Amino acid sequence: MTDHLTTVAGVAVDTRHWIGGRRVASADTFTDVSPIDGSTLGEISRGTETETAQAVAAAKAAFPAWAATSRAERARILHAIADGVEKRLEDLAVVETHDNGALLRSHRRGVMPRVAHNFRFFADRLLTLDHEDFETRGHTNRVGWDPAGPCVLITPWNAPLMLATWKVAPALAAGNTVVLKPAEWSPLTASLLADIAAAAGLPAGVLNVVQGYGAEIGDALTSHPDVRRISFTGSVPTARRIAESAAANLTPLSLELGGKSPLLVFADADLDLAVDLAVEQYDNAGQVCLAATRLLVEESIAEEFTRRFVEKASGLRQGDPRDEATDIGPTIHLRQLEKVDGFVRRAIAAGARAVVGGHRKDGRYYAPTLLTEVAQDSEIVQEEVFGPVLTLQTFTTEEEAVRLADDTRFGLAATLATGDRERAERVAGRLVAGTVWVNCFFVRDLRAPFGGSRHSGVGREGGTWSFDFYCDLKNTVTAPKGWKDHG
Template sequence: MSSVTGRVEVAGVEVSPDHFIGGERVASQSRFEDVSPIDAGVIAEVSRGGEREADQAVQAANEAFPGWAALGPAGRAGYIHRLADLIDENVERLAAVENADMAMLLRSLRARVISRGAKNFRSYADLATAYEERDWHSLGTWNRVQRMPAGPAAVITPWNAPFMLSTWKTAPALAAGCTVVLKPAEWSPLSCSILAELAAEAGFPPGVFNVLQGYGEEVGASLVSHPLLKRVSFTGSPEAGRQIGVAAARNLVPFTAEMGGKGPLIVFEDADLDAAARKAAGQYDDSGQVCLAGTRLIVQESVADEFLEKFHRYLDEQVLGDPREDSTTISPLIHPEHLQRVEGFVERARAEGHRIVRGGRRSEAGPLFYEPTLIEPTSNDAEIVQSEVFGPVLTFQTFSEEEEAVALANSTEYGLSGVLYTTSLGRADRVGRQVRAGIVWVNTFLVRDLTAPFGGMDISGIGREGGDYALDFYSELKTLQILEGSVG
């Protein structure tokens, strides 16, 4: 390993493709290709870390921890707010790089996604500062619950919305007083590289915020098994989550994970069908690469035909194209390997006799585009219904009674999110309570209150993020108990 100053130009922005460890850029001798989904071209040769780099990053985080923890919530808030300000000042740079790296729509990145990262940092800094320790008297003693920073934390984030999801996890960790080693996904690592530099510009002490590049099975595996870590937070697949959870358990390290979904979008006959159909067609946003998406359309039989007619009409308005263009509404898939995975799901469904209602093939819009696809399965047990595709593929099923809708909604191993469309408050409450999911939206979608708990049930995850739930995870809670009258 060696410190370097080499940079690459991505979408007109200079970016370092190397690790950020202990306040310095660190290169690995081995590198990997970062491919842009826009044209499947290589945009950077990125450092491919391993055990040595993981150890160096955790050691740096461990050395920086006592000083960062000692600052207290208010002291840390100053650094974190400066970082949020710098994110807002660099929206164009971050949006351009993330668009090239992941192909999320450029207009969405500029308008809301990057600024959401700044909001994450501000919100958690303010929540940590406003925290009030619980005091009470009991059994002749005075008691206080104290929140103590846990220590160095590993944060592993996915390739979809890499910048926003990285801030969603690192913000509460830093606000709680943990130091961080962030390992972004190898398919879209570059916006997190810029985040590291902004943290340094905001004055974060060396080692408080570190970024490791590389593959999960290499540098990621070494990271999560490191004995100096005190917390591990992960977002990704159930398969990877199980492996990370085992590694964390060996060191008795608390672990939280969000591991995807297969959300139901249930439409009752009393619903605003126009709004429901429009929102259903919108589930192809980001080419379906959204874990919270309602990918299983479950519609009451009496309105199924009318719903489908409206759904197709709204889908006809969608435009597959260059994600840098304002007219584009559906972007390409992230990587050639992922395109093959999505295509494999559809081809197996076709071979099993499930009805391809729409799409079901690659698009001529570009090398990594797949047409928005709707499949009507012949069985609820079908792979296409039960497994997360994470692409522009929805299924369509019908039901007659409310109980059947609930049964279909809860029939997969996942439990991350659900969407209901109904004008009945009683049904919204009744069905909302029965759907097994970490969040259920009624007549809306993807509205997120940062103070609310977020996470999945069953194989969709373990633990909760958001608000004080996240700050508590990155803390050790202890009770101070003093005999009354024994101190002055």
């Protein structure tokens, strides 16, 4: 590391904040560690209330001009940012793999292309954002989307850049300015995004990036009276603290808080497909909010399903995420690894049986795990583990399957495997979930609403729903008469 630059796999990354179009260093730093091998990636500027205040002030100062910028120009700049992402796709993929341990092949082929798509989609959606005028007793109603103001976006560590831009892109498209606070366990690609945005011509102060610990700067950001929107993806306890902080100013919130999603497998399902869907839940070492971690299998096929699952899961290759042959990488942090292991050890002590895995491996790796003989009210069934840990329970009737599926405090997603179309419609309609996948998983379209019910979140993102959140909706009602002729 030289001055404020660190080099990750040959890619230079600035470790300072990005505020008001310039790099800003803090007096103190925190160490960013790679989950691959525990090596130090860099000493990152550790934000304080001073830097957060500077960032919000910069966003506030930049807001009037950016809000007044035409839709066409804002869209042009967002497309230019997407161009920049695509030009640096390999750099972004390599850095993020080192920083959060997800598979390099996934970053190259799926995640980073999606980052560029996030900007392109919302740029294009902005240009078509409209609502048909309607009449009320001869008066014309016209709906508009006004930029709200500075937005604080707080993003998680499991898919750092993709989930950050899922918020940044619509916020900028809407004409808002942004203060982005990336997770301290994976901050590096947010810094690269600031460089890319500046190179694309985004005006100074429109995007600001402040690094640091949520416990130290989170309240300063979320309680700031000049902040007009807050979007957060993360845990329920943190969301509660953010909501309390934002309450004094009645700042609108968008919250995506994870889940404990079910995968329902009926006896009439394609069993090979169902097993594939179940094993797919180990993606990103189980560090996926949407993961269907509760396998609910009809009793008559449970034995055969389990046999096939064990066979397929045993063939997964766990190791260095930079290796193309690797299927599962490491857990992001030793603290998270301890958390995952604690869940499993307590479950086994309470009577659960590990038919696959159930233990730590060398380094930050946790073996893909399947636990059976678990009670519906047990911790392992009810609480989000956020690791490669699945449970398996059986049911005998459709009614029981739905009851078990809906019996948690979460409601983010659900997956359903069945060969019966009528059953699929019937069951999907009764599941408490923001997204239901039928005989598939993780098929996402930015035109669709995304979010959760119950403790899985507040609000929806995607398509027009994102603009509804990041804007102040206005209805202008115009009378048919009272006009003077200036002809």
